[in-house]
Amino acid sequence: MTQTASPLPERGPTGRRTAKGSLAAKSAQRVERPAPLRQVVYDALAELIINRTLEPGQHLVEADLAEYLGVSRQPVREALQRLQTEGWVDLRPAQGAFVHMPTDEEADQLLGVRAVLETHSARLAAGCATEADVARLWELQNAGLEALAADDSEGLVSANADLHAFLTELTGNAVLAELIGLVDRRVRWYYTPIARPRGHDAWHEHAELIEAVAAHDVEKAEKIMAHHTERTRQAFHERPEAARE
Amino acid sequence: MTQTASPLPERGPTGRRTAKGSLAAKSAQRVERPAPLRQVVYDALAELIINRTLEPGQHLVEADLAEYLGVSRQPVREALQRLQTEGWVDLRPAQGAFVHMPTDEEADQLLGVRAVLETHSARLAAGCATEADVARLWELQNAGLEALAADDSEGLVSANADLHAFLTELTGNAVLAELIGLVDRRVRWYYTPIARPRGHDAWHEHAELIEAVAAHDVEKAEKIMAHHTERTRQAFHERPEAARE
DNA sequence: AGTTGGGATTTTGCATACCAAAACCTGTAT
DNA sequence: ATACAGGTTTTGGTATGCAAAATCCCAACT
Numbered sequence: 001m002t003q004t005a006s007p008l009p010e011r012g013p014t015g016r017r018t019a020k021g022s023l024a025a026k027s028a029q030r031v032e033r034p035a036p037l038r039q040v041v042y043d044a045l046a047e048l049i050i051n052r053t054l055e056p057g058q059h060l061v062e063a064d065l066a067e068y069l070g071v072s073r074q075p076v077r078e079a080l081q082r083l084q085t086e087g088w089v090d091l092r093p094a095q096g097a098f099v100h101m102p103t104d105e106e107a108d109q110l111l112g113v114r115a116v117l118e119t120h121s122a123r124l125a126a127g128c129a130t131e132a133d134v135a136r137l138w139e140l141q142n143a144g145l146e147a148l149a150a151d152d153s154e155g156l157v158s159a160n161a162d163l164h165a166f167l168t169e170l171t172g173n174a175v176l177a178e179l180i181g182l183v184d185r186r187v188r189w190y191y192t193p194i195a196r197p198r199g200h201d202a203w204h205e206h207a208e209l210i211e212a213v214a215a216h217d218v219e220k221a222e223k224i225m226a227h228h229t230e231r232t233r234q235a236f237h238e239r240p241e242a243a244r245e
Numbered sequence: 246m247t248q249t250a251s252p253l254p255e256r257g258p259t260g261r262r263t264a265k266g267s268l269a270a271k272s273a274q275r276v277e278r279p280a281p282l283r284q285v286v287y288d289a290l291a292e293l294i295i296n297r298t299l300e301p302g303q304h305l306v307e308a309d310l311a312e313y314l315g316v317s318r319q320p321v322r323e324a325l326q327r328l329q330t331e332g333w334v335d336l337r338p339a340q341g342a343f344v345h346m347p348t349d350e351e352a353d354q355l356l357g358v359r360a361v362l363e364t365h366s367a368r369l370a371a372g373c374a375t376e377a378d379v380a381r382l383w384e385l386q387n388a389g390l391e392a393l394a395a396d397d398s399e400g401l402v403s404a405n406a407d408l409h410a411f412l413t414e415l416t417g418n419a420v421l422a423e424l425i426g427l428v429d430r431r432v433r434w435y436y437t438p439i440a441r442p443r444g445h446d447a448w449h450e451h452a453e454l455i456e457a458v459a460a461h462d463v464e465k466a467e468k469i470m471a472h473h474t475e476r477t478r479q480a481f482h483e484r485p486e487a488a489r490e
Numbered sequence: 491a492g493t494t495g496g497g498a499t500t501t502t503g504c505a506t507a508c509c510a511a512a513a514c515c516t517g518t519a520t
Numbered sequence: 521a522t523a524c525a526g527g528t529t530t531t532g533g534t535a536t537g538c539a540a541a542a543t544c545c546c547a548a549c550t
Binding site: 078 | 319326330331338339355362419420421424428
């Protein structure tokens with residue numbers, strides 16, 4: 001509606017093949033997709049929810065979102081569907097989408113599941129990490145320490161997520177990685193308020209964990225991660241009066 | 246199926262309120278929703294995939310599915326979106342939906358994750374099961390034994406799912422239950438071919454598990470479930486020459 | 491043979507328009 | 521206040537159109 005003429009964020013002469021016949025050029029990178037609109041909308045809405053522009057409980061009217069984003073209702077609906085399956089919004093039949101209202105109980109359950117999955121992940125990772133992997137872990141660890149020193153709450157949460165994410169990739173279990181990714185993204189939402197106070201201890205525990213992984217000490221890595229995630233859970237319960245909102 | 250004219254499975258004069266003013270009549274049941282069409286389509290497609298009417302790798306053309314089911318493209322698209330997030334189809338941008346092709350590696354990863362989650366679930370359930378819960382578990386166990394005696398492979402898989410599902414509900418952790426539900430539904434797909442040979446041992450192990458839960462022996466329940474799911478995983482690898490397809 | 495190169499066709503992805511039914515809102519009469 | 525009647529908004533779904541991308545098919549060329 002808004003920008004009636006311009007169709008969207010630069011979809012013009014993309015989608016062309018990279019070159020002509022350099023078969024298996026680099027093996028890695030894909031051909032660069034124009035990014036489906038529903039995906040763009042999904043990312044945009046997720047961002048709006050995470051940074052609280054869209055408040056918990058708020059009613060999301062399809063038509064409004066569509067106009068706001070300059071697209072039609074269809075991609076909005078599809079994005080909302082996905083947002084529901086991943087727990088960001090609740091889709092009440094015949095009433096539409098509402099930003100999910102996180103409860104303390106749910107956060108606790110989420111942190112509990114996360115503890116189980118991450119613990120298993122640490123165990124597997126310790127069993128199969130190469131030296132290069134360990135080096136990468138130390139890099140990520142340092143990035144986190146820098147954010148800690150700079151008192152960068154946002155960067156701290158992000159660095160934490162990166163480190164945990166890389167650890168799950170190491171396991172070689174794609175299903176596990178996907179599930180942890182799902183849970184962690186939601187945990188991140190609740191986690192932000194306690195990132196700062198928890199920071200110091202958490203990154204000390206990370207160091208112990210990486211040492212255990214480097215030594216391929218499966219039992220120890222598992223134990224440390226169990227302790228680490230359990231402490232995070234407790235930190236959430238003992239969090240300051242920033243409880244409500 | 247093709248019923249071009251008739252719009253759908255009886256949506257006529259539904260959606261009415263149950264009565265007029267008997268507030269909180271039974272407290273339990275919701276108001277009876279007409280069931281969103283996308284949900285109906287989702288169920289239908291999931292069923293078609295599970296029973297192999299739609300073969301792995303097959304290209305699903307929206308227009309064809311829509312005509313086949315007697316609906317428009319929109320609900321079909323929404324159903325396909327959800328089927329993707331739950332791993333039943335792969336949605337390749339600009340190419341459409343393809344029935345997911347399960348690999349042995351993926352099945353193994355799935356069974357691995359399932360083992361972890363179910364083990365944790367068993368631990369929690371053992372800690373908080375009431376006598377009524379245990380009675381219900383025995384009921385479900387008997388239903389499984391009957392299916393086993395009747396050599397009903399389909400019913401066996403279903404009874405197994407029911408028992409595990411009830412156990413996860415006992416934990417009181419909705420997030421955990423949801424995740425296990427997700428994983429189990431997919432495991433079921435791979436599991437069917439080994440349900441029969443695995444049946445006898447599996448249900449014997451179930452009995453032990455229920456006893457441990459009834460005795461609130463947390464450690465034992467956890468151990469039995471770990472063993473149980475690990476055996477299932479092994480059974481999958483040692484499965485007969487029904488390997489491919 | 492084999493592989494190139496165009497069309498022609500199909501299919502997706504999105505936009506637009508329209509509609510019934512359900513839910514919501516509001517003002518008025520009780 | 522409470523209840524009711526009516527108007528408004530919103531969803532959920534249908535139908536249609538269309539550009540871009542992918543696929544298919546077949547003929548021309550080493």
